[in-house]
Protein backbone atom coordinates (compact mmCIF):
# COMPACT_ATOMS: atom_id res chain seq x y z
CA UNK A 313 0.00 0.00 0.00
CA UNK A 314 2.85 2.34 0.81
CA UNK A 315 4.43 1.73 -2.58
CA UNK A 316 1.13 2.51 -4.23
CA UNK A 317 0.90 5.85 -2.41
CA UNK A 318 4.41 6.82 -3.47
CA UNK A 319 3.64 5.82 -7.02
CA UNK A 320 0.42 7.77 -7.04
CA UNK A 321 2.23 10.85 -5.79
CA UNK A 322 4.86 10.43 -8.44
CA UNK A 323 2.25 10.21 -11.16
CA UNK A 324 0.50 13.28 -9.76
CA UNK A 325 3.79 15.20 -9.85
CA UNK A 326 4.46 14.11 -13.42
CA UNK A 327 0.93 15.08 -14.40
CA UNK A 328 1.34 18.52 -12.88
CA UNK A 329 4.64 19.02 -14.66
CA UNK A 330 3.17 17.86 -17.95
CA UNK A 331 0.34 20.35 -17.71
CA UNK A 332 2.71 23.24 -16.90
CA UNK A 333 4.83 22.23 -19.87
CA UNK A 334 1.88 21.88 -22.18
CA UNK A 335 0.93 25.49 -21.40
CA UNK A 336 4.48 26.73 -21.85
CA UNK A 337 4.66 25.07 -25.25
CA UNK A 338 1.15 25.85 -26.44
CA UNK A 339 1.40 29.64 -26.22
CA UNK A 340 4.48 30.24 -28.37
CA UNK A 341 3.45 27.43 -30.70
CA UNK A 342 0.03 29.02 -31.10
CA UNK A 343 1.47 32.34 -32.18
CA UNK A 344 4.00 30.71 -34.50
CA UNK A 345 1.23 28.76 -36.19
CA UNK A 346 -1.14 31.73 -36.35
CA UNK A 347 1.33 34.19 -37.83
CA UNK A 348 2.76 31.64 -40.27
CA UNK A 349 -0.73 30.75 -41.45
CA UNK A 350 -1.61 34.42 -41.89
CA UNK A 351 1.55 35.07 -43.89
CA UNK A 352 0.77 32.09 -46.09
CA UNK A 353 -2.78 33.18 -46.78
CA UNK A 354 -2.36 36.90 -47.26
CA UNK A 355 -1.90 38.09 -50.80
CA UNK A 356 -0.96 41.66 -50.07
CA UNK A 357 2.54 43.01 -50.46
CA UNK A 358 2.66 44.55 -47.01
CA UNK A 359 6.28 43.78 -46.43
CA UNK A 360 6.61 45.71 -43.19
CA UNK A 361 3.81 43.84 -41.51
CA UNK A 362 5.15 40.59 -42.90
CA UNK A 363 8.53 41.31 -41.36
CA UNK A 364 6.97 42.04 -37.96
CA UNK A 365 5.21 38.69 -38.09
CA UNK A 366 8.37 36.89 -39.12
CA UNK A 367 10.16 38.56 -36.17
CA UNK A 368 7.50 37.14 -33.85
CA UNK A 369 7.85 33.71 -35.41
CA UNK A 370 11.63 33.81 -34.92
CA UNK A 371 11.46 35.09 -31.34
CA UNK A 372 8.78 32.61 -30.30
CA UNK A 373 10.80 29.79 -31.86
CA UNK A 374 13.81 30.95 -29.85
CA UNK A 375 11.69 30.87 -26.73
CA UNK A 376 10.74 27.26 -27.40
CA UNK A 377 14.36 26.43 -28.08
CA UNK A 378 15.44 27.99 -24.77
CA UNK A 379 12.69 26.12 -22.95
CA UNK A 380 13.75 22.76 -24.37
CA UNK A 381 17.39 23.49 -23.53
CA UNK A 382 16.48 24.35 -19.93
CA UNK A 383 14.28 21.26 -19.71
CA UNK A 384 17.06 18.99 -20.89
CA UNK A 385 19.52 20.61 -18.52
CA UNK A 386 17.06 20.17 -15.66
CA UNK A 387 15.97 16.64 -16.51
CA UNK A 388 19.15 14.91 -17.57
CA UNK A 389 21.30 13.23 -14.93
CA UNK A 390 24.34 15.30 -13.98
CA UNK A 391 27.68 13.87 -14.85
CA UNK A 392 30.29 15.55 -12.74
CA UNK A 393 33.74 16.15 -14.13
CA UNK A 394 36.66 17.43 -12.17
CA UNK A 395 39.55 19.61 -13.29
CA UNK A 396 41.93 22.23 -11.96
CA UNK A 397 41.04 25.80 -12.78
CA UNK A 398 41.42 29.36 -11.60
CA UNK A 399 38.22 30.92 -10.25
CA UNK A 400 39.08 34.41 -11.53
CA UNK A 401 39.69 33.10 -15.08
CA UNK A 402 36.36 31.31 -15.04
CA UNK A 403 34.46 34.33 -13.72
CA UNK A 404 36.08 36.59 -16.32
CA UNK A 405 35.08 34.16 -19.04
CA UNK A 406 31.46 34.12 -17.86
CA UNK A 407 31.34 37.92 -17.55
CA UNK A 408 32.74 38.27 -21.06
CA UNK A 409 30.06 35.96 -22.46
CA UNK A 410 27.35 38.11 -20.84
CA UNK A 411 28.79 41.45 -21.94
CA UNK A 412 26.29 41.93 -24.78
CA UNK A 413 23.92 43.33 -22.15
CA UNK A 414 25.15 46.90 -22.31
CA UNK A 415 23.07 48.53 -19.61
CA UNK A 416 24.73 46.74 -16.77
CA UNK A 417 28.14 47.13 -15.19
CA UNK A 418 29.60 43.87 -13.90
CA UNK A 419 32.47 44.31 -11.44
CA UNK A 420 34.69 41.46 -10.34
CA UNK A 421 36.58 41.60 -7.04
CA UNK A 422 38.43 38.33 -6.94
CA UNK A 423 42.09 37.63 -6.12
CA UNK A 424 44.25 35.97 -8.68
CA UNK A 425 45.38 32.47 -7.94
CA UNK A 426 42.26 30.98 -6.36
CA UNK A 427 42.77 27.55 -7.84
CA UNK A 428 40.19 24.86 -7.29
CA UNK A 429 39.39 21.31 -8.38
CA UNK A 430 35.79 21.22 -9.48
CA UNK A 431 33.50 21.03 -12.51
CA UNK A 432 34.12 24.27 -14.40
CA UNK A 433 31.28 23.75 -16.89
CA UNK A 434 28.76 23.35 -14.08
CA UNK A 435 30.08 26.38 -12.21
CA UNK A 436 29.89 28.43 -15.40
CA UNK A 437 26.28 27.40 -15.96
CA UNK A 438 25.43 28.27 -12.35
CA UNK A 439 26.97 31.74 -12.66
CA UNK A 440 25.38 32.41 -16.05
CA UNK A 441 21.90 31.62 -14.76
CA UNK A 442 22.38 33.85 -11.71
CA UNK A 443 23.79 36.70 -13.79
CA UNK A 444 20.97 36.40 -16.32
CA UNK A 445 18.44 36.81 -13.51
CA UNK A 446 20.31 39.83 -12.13
CA UNK A 447 20.20 41.37 -15.61
CA UNK A 448 16.48 40.52 -15.96
CA UNK A 449 15.94 42.27 -12.59
CA UNK A 450 17.14 45.51 -14.27
CA UNK A 451 20.28 45.79 -12.21
CA UNK A 452 22.64 48.67 -12.92
CA UNK A 453 25.61 47.16 -11.13
CA UNK A 454 26.37 43.52 -10.44
CA UNK A 455 29.32 42.69 -8.22
CA UNK A 456 31.02 39.31 -8.05
CA UNK A 457 33.25 38.39 -5.14
CA UNK A 458 35.00 35.13 -4.38
CA UNK A 459 37.24 34.00 -1.58
CA UNK A 460 38.45 31.00 0.36
CA UNK A 461 36.44 29.96 3.37
CA UNK A 462 38.30 27.16 5.18
CA UNK A 463 38.48 24.35 2.61
CA UNK A 464 35.69 25.91 0.59
CA UNK A 465 35.19 28.73 -1.87
CA UNK A 466 32.44 31.28 -1.35
CA UNK A 467 31.17 33.19 -4.37
CA UNK A 468 28.90 36.17 -3.82
CA UNK A 469 26.92 37.71 -6.63
CA UNK A 470 25.24 40.97 -5.56
CA UNK A 471 22.89 43.02 -7.68
CA UNK A 472 20.98 46.25 -7.23
CA UNK A 473 17.96 45.09 -9.18
CA UNK A 474 14.29 44.78 -8.24
CA UNK A 475 14.87 42.30 -5.41
CA UNK A 476 12.43 39.64 -4.26
CA UNK A 477 9.48 39.63 -1.92
CA UNK A 478 9.45 36.94 0.75
CA UNK A 479 7.05 34.86 -1.29
CA UNK A 480 9.24 34.99 -4.39
CA UNK A 481 12.37 34.22 -2.37
CA UNK A 482 10.75 31.17 -0.80
CA UNK A 483 9.67 29.78 -4.16
CA UNK A 484 12.56 30.89 -6.33
CA UNK A 485 14.26 27.49 -6.57
CA UNK A 486 11.10 25.58 -7.44
CA UNK A 487 11.00 24.29 -11.00
CA UNK A 488 8.65 26.33 -13.23
CA UNK A 489 8.29 29.12 -10.65
CA UNK A 490 8.62 32.43 -12.47
CA UNK A 491 7.42 36.01 -12.13
CA UNK A 492 8.36 36.81 -15.73
CA UNK A 493 5.93 36.67 -18.64
CA UNK A 494 8.51 34.85 -20.73
CA UNK A 495 10.42 32.99 -18.03
CA UNK A 496 10.74 29.22 -17.88
CA UNK A 497 11.19 29.15 -14.11
CA UNK A 498 13.95 26.60 -14.54
CA UNK A 499 17.04 28.80 -14.13
CA UNK A 500 17.34 28.56 -10.36
CA UNK A 501 16.12 24.95 -10.26
CA UNK A 502 19.11 24.22 -12.49
CA UNK A 503 21.38 26.33 -10.24
CA UNK A 504 20.21 24.35 -7.22
CA UNK A 505 20.67 21.01 -8.93
CA UNK A 506 24.13 21.79 -10.32
CA UNK A 507 25.39 23.35 -7.07
CA UNK A 508 24.41 20.22 -5.16
CA UNK A 509 26.02 18.07 -7.84
CA UNK A 510 29.38 19.74 -7.19
CA UNK A 511 28.98 19.33 -3.42
CA UNK A 512 27.95 22.90 -2.73
CA UNK A 513 25.14 25.02 -1.35
CA UNK A 514 23.34 28.10 -2.59
CA UNK A 515 21.62 30.74 -0.54
CA UNK A 516 19.61 33.87 -1.33
CA UNK A 517 19.48 37.15 0.54
CA UNK A 518 17.12 39.56 -1.08
CA UNK A 519 15.12 42.61 -0.27
CA UNK A 520 12.28 43.88 -2.38
CA UNK A 521 13.25 47.05 -4.31
CA UNK A 522 16.81 46.92 -3.00
CA UNK A 523 18.65 44.02 -4.54
CA UNK A 524 19.72 40.45 -4.23
CA UNK A 525 22.77 38.52 -3.11
CA UNK A 526 23.40 34.95 -4.17
CA UNK A 527 25.93 33.06 -2.08
CA UNK A 528 27.42 29.89 -3.45
CA UNK A 529 29.71 27.80 -1.31
CA UNK A 530 31.51 24.91 -2.98
CA UNK A 531 34.32 22.63 -1.87
CA UNK A 532 37.80 23.59 -3.01
CA UNK A 533 38.47 20.01 -3.98
CA UNK A 534 35.54 18.12 -5.37
CA UNK A 535 37.33 14.82 -4.88
Ligand code: ADP
Nearest residue numbers: 445446449475490491495496497498499500524
Ligand atom coordinates in the same frame (compact mmCIF):
# COMPACT_ATOMS: atom_id res chain seq x y z
P1 ADP B 1 13.05 32.68 -14.69
O1 ADP B 1 14.30 33.52 -14.80
O2 ADP B 1 12.75 31.92 -15.94
O3 ADP B 1 11.87 33.44 -14.17
P2 ADP B 1 14.46 31.43 -12.50
O4 ADP B 1 14.34 30.07 -11.88
O5 ADP B 1 15.78 31.79 -13.07
O6 ADP B 1 13.32 31.53 -13.59
O7 ADP B 1 14.05 32.52 -11.41
C1 ADP B 1 12.83 32.37 -10.70
C2 ADP B 1 12.32 33.71 -10.19
O8 ADP B 1 13.17 34.18 -9.13
C3 ADP B 1 12.32 34.82 -11.22
O9 ADP B 1 11.17 34.79 -12.01
C4 ADP B 1 12.40 36.06 -10.31
O10 ADP B 1 11.12 36.41 -9.81
C5 ADP B 1 13.21 35.60 -9.12
N1 ADP B 1 14.62 36.03 -9.21
C6 ADP B 1 15.69 35.26 -9.48
N2 ADP B 1 16.83 35.97 -9.45
C7 ADP B 1 16.48 37.25 -9.15
C8 ADP B 1 17.20 38.47 -8.96
N3 ADP B 1 18.55 38.54 -9.07
N4 ADP B 1 16.50 39.59 -8.63
C9 ADP B 1 15.16 39.55 -8.50
N5 ADP B 1 14.42 38.42 -8.68
C10 ADP B 1 15.06 37.30 -8.99
Ligand code: MG
Nearest residue numbers: 444445499500
Ligand atom coordinates in the same frame (compact mmCIF):
# COMPACT_ATOMS: atom_id res chain seq x y z
MG1 MG C 1 16.26 32.81 -14.90
